Amino acid sequence: MSVGIVMLVHTALGRAEQVARHWAAGGCPVVIHVDRSVPKKTYTAFVEALSDLKQVRFCKRHRCEWGTWGIVAASQAGAEMMLSEFQEVRHVYLASGSCLPLRPVQELIDYLAARPRTDFIESATTADVPWTVGGLDQERFTLRFPFSWKRQRYLFDTFVKLQRKIGLKRKMPNGLVPHMGSQWWCLTRQTLSAILQDPERPTYDTFFKRVWIPDESYFQSLARLYSGHIESRSLTLSKFDFQGKPHIFYDDHLQLLRRSDCFVARKIWPHANRLYEVFLTDAAGAMKKTEPNPGKIDRIFAKAVERRTRGRAGLYMQSRFPNPGWENGITSSPYSVFEGFSDLFEDFEGWLAKATSARVHGHLFAPDRVEFAGGQSLMNGALSDSAALRDYNPRSFLCNLIWNTRGERQCFQFGPADIQDIAWDFVKDPNAQVSVISGAWAVPLFRSNRNFADIRKDAALLQRIESEHLNVLRSPYVKAKVRIWTMAEFIEAPMEPLQTILDEIGNRSLRRLAEVPKMVDLDGFGQFLQNLKNQGMHPYLMGDFPVARDMPNAPQSPRKPYLVR
Amino acid sequence: MGVWQSYRLRLQRKRWLLRAWRKRRELRSVTNRTGAIKPGDILLFSTLRNEQLRLPYFLQYYRDMGVNHFLLVDNDSTDGSLEYLAEHPDVSVWHTRHGYKRARFGVDWLNWLQMQHAHGHWSLVVDPDEFLIYPFCDTRSLRALTDWLDASSIKSFAAMLLDMYPKGPIGAQPYRQGQDPIEIANWFDAGNYSIKRNKRFGNLWIQGGPRSRVFFADKPEKAPALNKIPLVKWDKRYAYVSSTHMLLPRGLNLVYDEWGGEKASGVLLHAKFLNTFSEKAQEELTRKQHYAASVEYKAYAESLQDDPDLWCKWSERYINWRQLEILGLMSKGNWA
Structure with missing residues (x-):
């Protein structure tokens, strides 16, 4: 038993329950964080439904609003509980309620057991990657974000503008280098506990509470301080569209997912019955051995982004009618x-x-x-x-x-x-x-x-x-x-x-x-x-035709087609 | 757009809503099962008259797609449509004897019903001869689409009207009740559509297809509009302006990308040209209840004398949505 799963859940609790049972059946302890905005009644029913499993715990609830500190707080709470209550756990895997394990749990356990000191967390310096959508990258760290982007957009935007104007800036605490990456990570006990038990943690927490979308940077930055061996990739397959929202997987993606060779995929449409049926079975049935072809998923979603942003050149239709100059080719071919x-x-x-x-x-x-x-x-x-x-x-x-x-x-x-x-x-x-x-x-x-x-x-x-x-x-x-x-x-x-x-x-x-x-x-x-x-009408567009010359070197007989060698 | 113009459009929207409220008295509830509508249900609204023949397949098609409740206005049918509809547990019906034209071709009635019942729901407004096709409709339910639209913060979804026709004279193959009309009318025009932008409402104005090619070749400006926005996450403050061609507030009409990209869109297969058509055209001509003094039906009637064949050698035979997407009639956008 070496892997513990921390699950962040806010909707489709039925599916979350199924997945939690699957993890637990595979021998992984699960700590579930349920968003505080889930009504009390729903929450207690959910806890009740999972009460038969000893390995499943529920941690303190935080309100998780996209882009705010709540998600980090939830991850912290979940991870702390995981580390303290399940001493044998060596890797902690952060997953969401709409994540779906694609390969048998045992494979994940074996994989991580073979890499006991590796932290799997996507973590790149902000200066080097142009991932962010919407123009805030470095500024995520240097500005303050006390307002909600979803509910208080006007205040959010105005406050950003104001800070830019005044030149208000913050410094990273203790010379921390900002890193960003997928919020779905898998860290070792050593690294994770070092982050959570750091005497400087209140400093970092205070700083990151005012960072924009801290769940994409908190662990990603801090892991760099303690980890002996970071493998900068996420074990969770997650594809993003042109606005930075995750693509959703449906039943018709079954074959693609089978060939993805990733351990976990998100995000799954809650009504994708077939996906849940196929992947949440016992080890034997879960993964029919197929040749992995992860490139295919990449291509499909890259094409979707391309289609949404560039479209098909020369096509005018009900949902593509470019402004003049934006056609990306007025017509489709020469x-x-x-x-x-x-x-x-x-x-x-x-x-x-x-x-x-x-x-x-x-x-x-x-x-x-x-x-x-x-x-x-x-x-x-x-x-x-x-x-x-x-x-x-x-x-x-x-x-x-x-x-x-x-x-x-x-x-x-x-x-x-x-x-x-x-x-x-x-x-x-x-x-x-x-x-x-x-x-x-x-x-x-x-x-x-x-x-x-x-x-x-x-x-x-x-x-x-x-x-x-x-x-x-x-x-x-x-x-x-x-x-x-x-x-x-x-x-x-x-x-x-x-x-x-x-x-x-x-x-x-x-x-x-x-x-x-x-x-x-x-x-x-x-x-x-x-x-x-x-007659006074001077034709000039045809150039110079002397009256006498008519045709230069013209043969006297009518012209015939001739061959040129 | 200036403040003045947006204020005028606001006034216009209020006017349509007020008008819908006034027209509510023309509707008499026959079976009202709207109490059974649950939050998040997908609703379908339609006005119909003497469509008993088409209704069984129509209801089945949308039920299978994932529509949870049908809210229908029966405009004085004489063929038993009303009684037929009243039997279904997921159908609520209103009856009216009043003029279709005076209700702006049913828009007022449906605006009222939507105001009452569709607030916060995804609402689909189609005629009984229109069949929605959207990307992945063969593998994903309508709920998958609306969930994705919700997640992408998209409030309205375009589906252009695609006129379907049979090969050979329109009257040649009789339609049986319950049959998929696309089995008969399974040809369409793939690439003769004219698109203009309506500056005032921000919507596109699409004309073309077989109707334009055959009936309106010498007066193309009179050809019927094919742009439609049938699927909207409804709010009681919204109003359809003219059929489902455009809405207010006008932001809902921006279902197309202006910077070169493609947004997701579908198609409404329009199975109007069945053997029932000539009869309908004759009747509509005498009732004079259709758009622009029934100019459309007049044009049909002239041509219908010689039972026209809309089919030509460049007609395309309908296969599936992927075909329509490749032809550029609809798009997956960034839904993958």
């Missing part, structure tokens, strides 16, 4: 916007889809309808091609599309004839790759069979829209990867820019481009632009 390409090349979309593994849409923001790839009327996630639905919330539309097609790159065409509202959204999105051939909107006009007066009017409008759009693309807020060529620049050497863009998209084949898209016939385009100029 996509490409092509401006002017489908005007300059024949069937650019078909070519791009073949050259990459991406899904290539037409003008998603065309005024009359959404031009999904392949002319579909609905897309992943049942996204509709209705322009009204899209324009009702263009940003939702784009983010939804990218989210719905995770794993498949999306490309779409954009131009001055489209609804322009969305531009700011993709321009500010680091996931967007925007490639622009400026002035290419003139090509369809050039090839159209319309009256020149109408063409001139349209050209003026499109030029104005695109010019504004280019200003947006050059603004200091741009986070997208933007490339802009004038049309004249681009057709000088179309292969190089195309290759760069495709390389970035992550071409399925690593070979160089085998086939270039077919450029439309631009014979007479220079003259067309000149005509516009002659």
